[in-house]
Amino acid sequence: MDIKLSTGAVATLMKGGEVDKPVFQILGFKKIAGQGGNDRFRLNISDGLHSHTFAMLATQLNHMIPEGELDNNCIIRAEKLISNAVSEKRVLIILDLTVLAKGNAVGVKLGNPVQYAEQNGNAAGAVNGGKPNGSDQTDTKPAVKPEFTAKPSGAFYGQGKPTSVLKTSPHKNNASFSGMNASDCVTIPIRDITPYGSKSAIKARVTNKSVVRTWSNSRGDGKLFSIDLLDDSGEVRMTGFNTAVDAFYDLIKVNEVYTFSKFSAKPANKQFTSLNHEYEISFVNDTSVIPCMDTDSDSIPTLSFQFMEIAFIESCENNKMIDVVAVCKSRGDVHAFTSKTTNKDLKKREVTLVDRTNTEIVLTLWGKQAEDFEDDTNPVIAVKGVKVSDFGGKSLSMMNSSVMMINPDIPEAHILRGWYDNEGMNVPTKSLVQQRGSGGGANAPWKMVREASTVDPSSAESGYYFRSKVTILAIKRENALYKACPEERCNKKVMDCNNGMWRCEKCNKEHPDFKWRLILHACFGDSSDSIWATCFQEHGELVLDSKSDVLGPLNEEQDAFDGIIKKAVFKSYTAKFRAKMEVYNNENRLKYTVMELNPINYGEYAQKLLAEIKENVA
């Protein structure tokens, strides 16, 4: 066989150079499960001088391996290849190749290729499917001493299957920080994290550490925690599960710099983080965490903020995450309550923030952070990633991913301190807090029905409220009544068990009886327009002038019920309506609900009309 391998091609490519159609021998390959369920093949290629285990076969060529066109020891000419830099190494991707000689024709490994400058030898042996190739063991760079790592995995992409036969003894996930010198690891910038660099290390500052969260589902129990990492190239989120929690949670401190080596990366789930990285990383069995000496950490910036001044929050859209720095003017008490929507017990504390725009806003703290905040010294607070909401006017809310620093050592904080102590505390401020009247009453203006239906209901999160004097034009007779759980506070519809019992899913109980409840759909109109709105129990009973338990049995009797409906229509009321966009199966629908319903108080109404007329005439 007289085919010459492109000696030196590997070295050139590794140094970032280009080689035209290099000829390589394939020493081995390994199948990997890739992103999106495609198999990928990782190749160990040799140019006779060096071998390189970080070569990937493009998926369009995958078929060549099961078809036997590519096999061990075959010689190929790479027609098209690209290289991606990952830390100091390059991953080669072979996009197109020609087989110059089949493996069995060649029969032997050509030359005596040496593994090209791999930095640690742990996984080297695994490329050849379990047969450790002698030359691969000679590393030129110091390996990460295996003391901190867990059982040797030789893993690709953190998969944890022990295939390598390295002479380390299995250790449990040991977070001892002894011995290792951080500078021995070659680190990559956070910006360069990709799923292809399983042996990368990063040096970063922990800017945020979440609480340990546990879960329990059909597959068992688990726990996790997350940290946000920052270096001068970017930020990334790292999550540790189960054993990693035990090993690392207490040791990792916020605002400290550590070197994290060996982790797995996957596309980021934006739902859980506000950080701006394509990927997020996780602890694996091998992950080691080494604290950095002070000198090393100077290059890592502390938390970076992009502050928005409070006056501008007024025009900020809801659910946006922003950073704010301000003086805490006052703090409320911890308020424990049960959430109406999720039924969870929550604790919150509201603090009032003010800044140099002389505007104040409320920031809500939750849970432990709320309980712990007892500072009455008007500290400067810097918060990162708080959510803007329209609760109570305009307000801010801490999220799980938000970070709060009290009296941080940053220039903005010093300026605020000076401002507040000298003038800020005496200056009257404009507040973005709008006190909500009972049921949003303060915001329920009188409108003609036509006027009200032109207002965009999505402008306020919890709906748009308005009052009107209206007349009932029609009532939907069907399904006005339903059978509900007889328990005091429960109004859930019960299912007929057909054995004389009624089952309530919410209370998880069966009852021998039920109570009748009303959900009345009625059409309300004035001289401008009409709308269909829903009246619940209380208002429904007012409209029909009957209690629901009387109406229930009558439901079946056509005539009697018709009589009641007939008396109810064309009566007038003053009503307060809520207009809200609701989502039903991906569709947006505008729904009106009656919040208050009263017979017309003529004296009051007349006065209102007189006032309006006089105003309009003037």
Added chain:
Amino acid sequence: MADEHVSPHRARVNGAFLHQYHGKPVCLLGTIIRADGGGTSFQVKASDGNQINVRLRSPISEPLTGLVEVYGIGQGKNLVVADSFTTFPDSLGNNFEMNTYNEAVKLLHSVEGNLNPWIPT
């Protein structure tokens, strides 16, 4: 004949406006101050507080009290010759906001021109 009774267009008045409708149909709302002997007349306090006499064409058997609305022909400054009237139960009469009503009466008369629908031409 009685079936084809058509009401004339009446002006709603209080004491101050009554004299403008001498010999013309008016509607007067007020509270009864006293009934005269014989049941042929009674006195009404109009919405602006003025006292107006109401003379009936046929006598009534029982004395009236409370809120009443009189329909008839205005005579001078303080007399209405009544064709008919409406009484209101105390439940309505006691809560009636006379001030607001008076404001409304004034408002009706404040609209200038021939097109005022509340004032007969």
